[in-house]
Amino acid sequence: MANDASTVFDLVILGGGSGGYAAALRGAQLGLDVALIEKDKVGGTCLHRGCIPTKALLHAGEIADQARESETFGVKATFEGIDVPAVHKYKDGVISGLYKGLQGLIASRKVTYIEGEGRLSSPTSVDVNGQRVQGRHVLLATG
Secondary structure: OOOOOOOEEEEEEEOOOHHHHHHHHHHHHOOOOEEEEEOOOOOHHHHHOOHHHHHHHHHHHHHHHHHHOHHHHOOOOOOOOOOHHHHHHHHHHHHHHHHHHHHHHHHHOOOEEEEOOOEEEEOOEEEEOOEEEEEEEEEEOOO
């Protein structure tokens, strides 16, 4: 954590999923000093285990359907089946690319990212990793 005990952020956000990181980026865009606390990876369930992986897998299925139905469109294609490990590699690549992009965006906007399980300790502070993070405002975005 890059701040010292006397740092008081304008905004402390507990939860780095879709809502949390969007709020952090908007706060930074408005000139606020923002801390974002997440116990896992920024992006949350949607990016790592939910929406995005599901959509990547569905997209692969749609491509397979299009290949099977290609003659309907006057296209001759041979469908030889689905390579499940390759589909998972594709899905993992989508997640990885979005995660790296999000990490870069958080860093470039100068949001202080704190990895750890935070606990609200008062209306203006969150305890995480044995330290207290103070904020003029605290936003709970825990999903």
